[in-house]
Amino acid sequence: MNTTAILALIRNDIRLFLTDRRAVIVGVLIPICIAAFFGYVFGGAAKGQEIGKLPIAIVDEDQSSVTRAIAADLAADKFLQVTPLTREVARAQVRKGTQNAAAVFPKGFGEQSVNALFSGRNKPHIELLVDPSQATSAQLIQGLLAQYSMKDISKEAFSGVTGQKSLEGELQRLDGLEATPEQVEVKSLLQSARRLNKLRDAADAANGPASAQGAPFELGIPYDVTSTEVVAHDNTPYNSYAHSFAGMSVQFILMSGIDAGILLLLLRQRGIWQRIRSAPLRKSEFILARALATALISAFQLAVIYTAAGLIFGVRIEGSALGFVAVAASFCLLNATFGLMIATLGQSAAATRGIAILVMLLLVMLGGAWVPAFVFPKWLQEVSMYTPTRWAVDGLDAMTWRGLPLGEALLPTAVLCGSAILFLIIAVRRFRWEE
Amino acid sequence: MLVVDGLTKRFGVRIAVAGIGFRVDRGECLGLLGPNGAGKTSTLAMISGIAQPDRGTVRLEGTAGSNADLKRHAGLVPQDLALFDELSAWANLQLFGGLHGLRGQTLRQRAQEALELVGLDDRRNDRVKTFSGGMKRRLNIAGALLHDPDLVLLDEPTVGVDPQSRNAIFGNLEALKQRGKTLIYTTHYMEEAERLCDRVVIMDHGHVLADDTVAALKAQHGDLEQAFLHLTGRALRDGTAGAAQ
Numbered sequence: 001m002n003t004t005a006i007l008a009l010i011r012n013d014i015r016l017f018l019t020d021r022r023a024v025i026v027g028v029l030i031p032i033c034i035a036a037f038f039g040y041v042f043g044g045a046a047k048g049q050e051i052g053k054l055p056i057a058i059v060d061e062d063q064s065s066v067t068r069a070i071a072a073d074l075a076a077d078k079f080l081q082v083t084p085l086t087r088e089v090a091r092a093q094v095r096k097g098t099q100n101a102a103a104v105f106p107k108g109f110g111e112q113s114v115n116a117l118f119s120g121r122n123k124p125h126i127e128l129l130v131d132p133s134q135a136t137s138a139q140l141i142q143g144l145l146a147q148y149s150m151k152d153i154s155k156e157a158f159s160g161v162t163g164q165k166s167l168e169g170e171l172q173r174l175d176g177l178e179a180t181p182e183q184v185e186v187k188s189l190l191q192s193a194r195r196l197n198k199l200r201d202a203a204d205a206a207n208g209p210a211s212a213q214g215a216p217f218e219l220g221i222p223y224d225v226t227s228t229e230v231v232a233h234d235n236t237p238y239n240s241y242a243h244s245f246a247g248m249s250v251q252f253i254l255m256s257g258i259d260a261g262i263l264l265l266l267l268r269q270r271g272i273w274q275r276i277r278s279a280p281l282r283k284s285e286f287i288l289a290r291a292l293a294t295a296l297i298s299a300f301q302l303a304v305i306y307t308a309a310g311l312i313f314g315v316r317i318e319g320s321a322l323g324f325v326a327v328a329a330s331f332c333l334l335n336a337t338f339g340l341m342i343a344t345l346g347q348s349a350a351a352t353r354g355i356a357i358l359v360m361l362l363l364v365m366l367g368g369a370w371v372p373a374f375v376f377p378k379w380l381q382e383v384s385m386y387t388p389t390r391w392a393v394d395g396l397d398a399m400t401w402r403g404l405p406l407g408e409a410l411l412p413t414a415v416l417c418g419s420a421i422l423f424l425i426i427a428v429r430r431f432r433w434e435e
Numbered sequence: 436m437l438v439v440d441g442l443t444k445r446f447g448v449r450i451a452v453a454g455i456g457f458r459v460d461r462g463e464c465l466g467l468l469g470p471n472g473a474g475k476t477s478t479l480a481m482i483s484g485i486a487q488p489d490r491g492t493v494r495l496e497g498t499a500g501s502n503a504d505l506k507r508h509a510g511l512v513p514q515d516l517a518l519f520d521e522l523s524a525w526a527n528l529q530l531f532g533g534l535h536g537l538r539g540q541t542l543r544q545r546a547q548e549a550l551e552l553v554g555l556d557d558r559r560n561d562r563v564k565t566f567s568g569g570m571k572r573r574l575n576i577a578g579a580l581l582h583d584p585d586l587v588l589l590d591e592p593t594v595g596v597d598p599q600s601r602n603a604i605f606g607n608l609e610a611l612k613q614r615g616k617t618l619i620y621t622t623h624y625m626e627e628a629e630r631l632c633d634r635v636v637i638m639d640h641g642h643v644l645a646d647d648t649v650a651a652l653k654a655q656h657g658d659l660e661q662a663f664l665h666l667t668g669r670a671l672r673d674g675t676a677g678a679a680q
Contacts, residue, residue: 008533
C-alpha cells in the first residue's frame with residue numbers, strides 16, 4: 001500500500017480545509033452559534049428565566065359570576081397573557097396572529113353550565129377560535145379552560161346564588177318524575193348538597209364569610225403534580241444546549257461531507273485529476289485517503305464544537321466517554337462515506353450540491369436535530385428510525401445529558417457503522433477511476 | 436526509449452486514436468502536432484498510463500510496461516493547470532511528490548530543485564492564486580518533475596502565457612533536455628516545435644500523417660506551418676472537433 005501517497009492526500013485535504021476560511025466558519029463557528037441559539041430558546045425556561053406567555057383573548061358575552069371567575073383565573077395563570085375583547089376584534093386578532101386563540105363565553109353560559117352540572121342536559125358551548133399555526137398552544141389553552149371552568153362552575157353550583165336556584169329547580173323536576181332507583185339516589189345527592197349549603201350559610205352567619213368552615217365547595221383537580229427532570233444525576237439540571245449541539249454538529253458536519261464530495265467532483269473537471277491519476281496510486285488507496293481525510297476533518301469539527309459547548313455552555317459527557325467517542329467516530333466515518341457517495345452519484349458539481357443539501361436537510365429534520373422527533377406523526381417517527389442522523393443525535397444525547405452507560409452507545413454506533421459501510425459500497429461501485 | 440505501437444482508443448463509437456505508432460529516443464524531444472481533435476491528448480493519456488488503450492502497446496525502455504511502470508517513469512504536465520490555487524507552491528509540490536511516494540528530506544530537496552529550475556524558489560511560500568499565468572504554467576511543469584521521470588509529457592504547456600513566460604518555459608525545457616530527459620511536447624505553435632523539437636509527429640483524426648525530423652519536413656514543405664497545413668488541410672477545426680479532443 002502506498003501509504004506515503006495516502007498520507008500526502010490526507011494532509012492536503014486537511015490543509016485545504018484549514019486554508020478555506022469559509023469552510024472553517026461554516027463547519028465550526030456557525031454550528032456553535034446556531035446551537036447556542038436553539039439551546040437558549042428551548043432551555044431558557046428551565047433556568048428560571050421569564051417565559052414567553054401565550055396571548056389569548058377572552059370574549060365574555062355573559063358577564064356572569066361564573067365567566068368573570070374563569071376569566072380571572074385564566075388571567076392569573078403564568079402561561080397566559082389574557083386580553084378581554086369583543087368577538088369581532090378577537091376573531092380579527094387571531095386571524096392576524098396577534099392572539100393565539102380566543103375563548104368566547106356566550107350569553108347565558110354561567111346559568112346553563114351550572115344547570116348542566118346537575119342535570120347533564122343542555123350543555124352550553126365555549127367557542128374557541130384558534131390560530132391553526134398554533135395547534136400546540138390551542139391544546140394547552142383547552143386544558144387550562146377545562147381546569148378553571150370545572151372549578152368555577154362547581155363553586156357557583158354548590159355555593160352561588162345561581163347554583164342554589166338551579167339546585168332547587170332540579171329537585172323540583174325530580175319530584176315530578178316517576179322515582180327510579182337512580183333518580184332516588186340523584187335526589188338524595190342533591191338534597192345533601194342543599195343541606196351542606198345551609199350548614200355553610202349558618203357558619204358564615206356565625207363566623208363571617210371568610211371562615212374556613214364557610215369556604216365554598218368547588219370541584220377541582222384532586223391532586224398536585226410535582227415535575228422532576230430525569231437526567232444523568234439528581235443534582236445536575238438538564239442542559240438544553242446538549243441536545244442542540246448534538247443536532248447542529250450532525251447538520252453542519254454533514255454539510256462539510258457534502259463539500260468534500262463536491263470538491264472531488266470539481267477535481268475531476270480540473271487538470272489536478274490528471275495529475276493524481278498519473279501517479280502510481282490505486283483506486284482503493286485514493287478512496288481510502290479521501291474517506292480518512294473527511295473523517296479526520298469531521299472529527300476536528302466535532303472536537304472544536306463540543307469543546308466550545310463544554311467551555312461556554314456547560315455541556316458535559318455525563319455518560320460513558322468511551323461511548324461518546326464511539327458514536328462520534330462512527331458518525332465521522334458515516335460522514336466521510338456520505339461525501340464519497342455524493343461524489344460518485346452526482347454528475348455536475350452545481351446540481352449535485354443542490355440535491356445533496358436537500359437530502360441532508362431531510363435527514364437532519366428526520367433525525368430530530370431541529371425539533372424533537374416526538375412531535376412528528378407516528379409514521380414519521382418510525383421512518384426517522386431508518387435515518388442514520390436520528391441514531392447520531394440520539395447517540396450523542398445518550399452519552400451527554402442523558403448520562404447513559406457504554407452499552408447504550410453500541411446500537412447507535414453499529415447503525416452508523418453499518419450505514420457507512422453501505423455508503424462506501426455504493427461509492428466504490430460507482431467510482432470511475434479508469435478513463 | 437519509448438515505442439508506441441498500434442495504439443488505439445475509442446470513446447463510444449468515435450475513434451480518438453486509430454492504431455498509431457512512433458518511437459522516441461532517449462534525450463530526444465518529440466513534437467506531437469495536430470489540430471483540435473487530432474488525438475494528441477488521448478495519446479499522451481495512454482503513454483502516461485492514465486488511460487487504458489483499447490488496442491496497442493506503449494513500451495518504455497527498462498520497464499515491464501505495466502501502467503504502474505509508466506506512471507513511475509513518466510511525468511505528465513496536463514494542459515489544464517493542475518494546481519491548488521488556495522495552497523502555496525511548496526504545499527502543491529509536497530502533495531505531488533507525496534503521490535509519487537517521496538517524503539522527508541528527499542521530497543524537500545526535489546521540490547527545491549524543481550522550484551529552482553522553473554525560477555520560483557523565491558515564491559515557494561506564496562499562494563498559487565497570487566501567481567501570474569506564466570508562473571502557474573512553470574509551477575505546473577515543476578509538479579511533473581519531482582519524481583525525476585525519464586520521460587516528460589507536456590500537453591500544450593505554453594497555452595495563454597505572454598512571450599516572456601513562454602521564453603522562460605522554453606529555457607526550462609531546454610534545461611531538461613540537457614539533463615538527458617526525453618520530452619514529448621504537444622503544441623499548436625509551429626515556432627515552438629521548430630525551436631524545441633528534434634522530431635515531429637503530425638496527427639489528424641487519430642492517424643499519424645507525418646513522422647520526421649524538423650529539418651526534413653522544412654526541406655520538403657518550405658516551413659513547418661506549410662507542412663502542417665498541407666497535411667491537415669485548411670478547414671476550421673472548432674466545434675465538434677474540439678469537443679472530441
